[in-house]
Amino acid sequence: MTNPTKKYLLLWAIFIAVMLLLPEFVSKGTLRTIIFANFLAIFAISWDVLSGRTGYISFGHPFLIGIGAYTSAILSYRFDMPIELSIPLAVLTTTIGGTLFFLPALRLKGSYFALVTLAFMELMYQLVQVIRPDLTGGTRGMSGIETITRGAVNNYYLSFALMVTIAISMWLLMRTRFGSALSAIGMNEESVRGSGLSTTKLKLAAFMTSAFIAGLGGAFYVHYLGSIAPRALFDINFLFTIIVSALIGGAATIIGPMFGALFLTILLEALRPILPGVERYLIYGSIALIVYMFKPQGLVVLVLDTLDKLRSIISSRS
Amino acid sequence: MLQILIQGLLLSGLYALIAVGFTLIFSVGRVLNLAYGAYLVIGGYVYFYFAQSLGLPKPLVMAMAVVCGCLVGVLKYRLIVKPLKGNHVAVEISTLILAVVIQAGIVLLFKDSPKILHPIVSGVWRVGGATITFNILTAAVSSWLIFGGLYLFVRKTHTGRAMEAVSMDTKGAVISGIRPDRINLITWGYIWRLGCNCRGIFCELYPAFPGYVGCAVNHCGCGGYRGWYRFDLGYLAGGPYYWIHGNYFNLFDRR
Numbered sequence: 247m248t249n250p251t252k253k254y255l256l257l258w259a260i261f262i263a264v265m266l267l268l269p270e271f272v273s274k275g276t277l278r279t280i281i282f283a284n285f286l287a288i289f290a291i292s293w294d295v296l297s298g299r300t301g302y303i304s305f306g307h308p309f310l311i312g313i314g315a316y317t318s319a320i321l322s323y324r325f326d327m328p329i330e331l332s333i334p335l336a337v338l339t340t341t342i343g344g345t346l347f348f349l350p351a352l353r354l355k356g357s358y359f360a361l362v363t364l365a366f367m368e369l370m371y372q373l374v375q376v377i378r379p380d381l382t383g384g385t386r387g388m389s390g391i392e393t394i395t396r397g398a399v400n401n402y403y404l405s406f407a408l409m410v411t412i413a414i415s416m417w418l419l420m421r422t423r424f425g426s427a428l429s430a431i432g433m434n435e436e437s438v439r440g441s442g443l444s445t446t447k448l449k450l451a452a453f454m455t456s457a458f459i460a461g462l463g464g465a466f467y468v469h470y471l472g473s474i475a476p477r478a479l480f481d482i483n484f485l486f487t488i489i490v491s492a493l494i495g496g497a498a499t500i501i502g503p504m505f506g507a508l509f510l511t512i513l514l515e516a517l518r519p520i521l522p523g524v525e526r527y528l529i530y531g532s533i534a535l536i537v538y539m540f541k542p543q544g545l546v547v548l549v550l551d552t553l554d555k556l557r558s559i560i561s562s563r564s
Numbered sequence: 565m566l567q568i569l570i571q572g573l574l575l576s577g578l579y580a581l582i583a584v585g586f587t588l589i590f591s592v593g594r595v596l597n598l599a600y601g602a603y604l605v606i607g608g609y610v611y612f613y614f615a616q617s618l619g620l621p622k623p624l625v626m627a628m629a630v631v632c633g634c635l636v637g638v639l640k641y642r643l644i645v646k647p648l649k650g651n652h653v654a655v656e657i658s659t660l661i662l663a664v665v666i667q668a669g670i671v672l673l674f675k676d677s678p679k680i681l682h683p684i685v686s687g688v689w690r691v692g693g694a695t696i697t698f699n700i701l702t703a704a705v706s707s708w709l710i711f712g713g714l715y716l717f718v719r720k721t722h723t724g725r726a727m728e729a730v731s732m733d734t735k736g737a738v739i740s741g742i743r744p745d746r747i748n749l750i751t752w753g754y755i756w757r758l759g760c761n762c763r764g765i766f767c768e769l770y771p772a773f774p775g776y777v778g779c780a781v782n783h784c785g786c787g788g789y790r791g792w793y794r795f796d797l798g799y800l801a802g803g804p805y806y807w808i809h810g811n812y813f814n815l816f817d818r819r
Binding site: 303490521530535539 | 590594595596598644647648651652653654656657658660661662663664665667668669671672676
């Protein structure tokens with residue numbers, strides 16, 4: 247094992263240890279905020295696998311999350327299926343269904359891909375209201391969905407375990423040749439194709455991985471909330487929060503979306519006493535815009551750069 | 565049925581205008597402007613605040629909406645689009661963030677309840693069994709006039725032809741002495757004007773509502789031909805107009 251790998255594993259271990267001890271030191275209200283941050287991190291990682299790496303910006307991620315959430319909710323709530331079965335089925339449906347829908351979109355590039363994915367989110371929003379409202383709950387959605395566990399502490403550990411498992415799996419996956427190829431697509435797709443690799447297959451694999459995570463996150467999320475409504479899922483603010491978490495933290499990294507999700511969730515909660523409604527997004531969005539304009543690589547890079555500068559100042563003085 | 569058809573045909577002109585504004589910036593700047601819905605919303609709120617709350621004359625308020633739109637467009641180009649020039653992904657993401665910021669700003673100022681806008685021109689015209697409000701008729705005529713004006717602007721003026729040149733080949737345009745930066749600035753100012761105009765003449769048809777920021781992003785972005793989430797035969801009838809104008813009468817994109 248190389249030294250950098252050891253260093254990263256040590257950092258992961260420290261991070262996990264700190265997060266596991268967190269319930270001992272913070273209130274239940276704070277824990278509930280961090281649960282949302284954990285789910286947001288899962289969605290942001292899912293978005294980042296496809297869009298952050300390959301540069302194919304997806305505006306339709308709530309579509310995938312929605313498939314996972316609605317499938318699991320319908321199976322468990324309407325058909326009394328146990329959660330242990332409804333969640334894997336929801337993940338499978340998201341991966342297969344999402345891939346079938348998005349397959350034609352993978353032939354498109356740049357803004358055209360983004361537009362098509364945006365259309366999918368809108369399509370899903372309309373479909374769940376119109377098609378079989380007796381199953382989906384129509385515009386009002388569903389409530390009283392079975393939860394996996396109760397209490398802030400239990401839900402915190404569950405969401406954290408899920409998030410950290412996904413994060414470490416993706417970290418390991420992105421260190422393989424597959425991960426390098428995805429990053430290469432983001433830099434220059436023609437060169438990757440020229441080197442003999444099938445970019446379509448690579449993008450498809452990236453999309454399936456992304457859909458898998460989105461489905462998993464969506465299914466767990468709905469069983470945490472115990473309710474689901476189309477307006478809450480297929481909303482521009484929800485999409486915005488996912489994308490901004492990944493970008494503010496640092497796209498094409500694993501720690502970036504996690505850091506971004508935590509930062510933005512805490513910021514949003516901190517603003518709640520001053521601006522309780524949607525108005526919060528004015529400050530929240532402005533901060534996101536400023537950070538993105540001045541440091542597009544994200545906050546993680548900003549922190550690392552600052553640490554490097556401090557280190558060089560200290561070493562030059564000594 | 566006649567009512568639905570007439571209304572659909574009249575409204576389609578307005579939708580065509582909205583779609584053209586969206587495709588204009590996409591053709592010239594190659595940028596997916598996700599804050600486009602915000603233009604419509606700002607136009608609506610300018611009209612609501614100055615014409616209805618303060619009682620200023622409607623023609624003056626329409627002019628104010630245009631000036632306000634131009635200013636916001638120019639500021640947006642200078643502060644956001646230009647610094648991120650060359651990185652289309654960054655520009656698109658920043659327009660998405662800006663859309664959310666504008667939406668939140670409007671909620672902060674005007675609250676999130678829809679505002680009912682009074683018609684610019686009141687009165688009704690009956691044709692057969694159908695009733696057409698003068699407001700919709702004015703909206704349709706105005707949109708076609710603006711659309712015609714835009715067409716003439718692009719075809720007959722030096723700036724319009726320069727916009728066309730930039731949309732076809734930016735490097736080629738630079739060689740011919742055109743400054744793409746200036747053309748982009750004009751286009752950003754122009755589409756904000758279009759957007760605000762559209763919302764201004766949209767009065768009565770739909771209330772001013774901050775949520776339209778997101779609606780319009782979907783609506784224009786997808787080139788769909790529905791009316792603001794409403795789907796009925798009228799919009800189906802008017803749909804082809806909108807779709808054709810939004811996609812095939814795209815003034816520049818010849819590919």
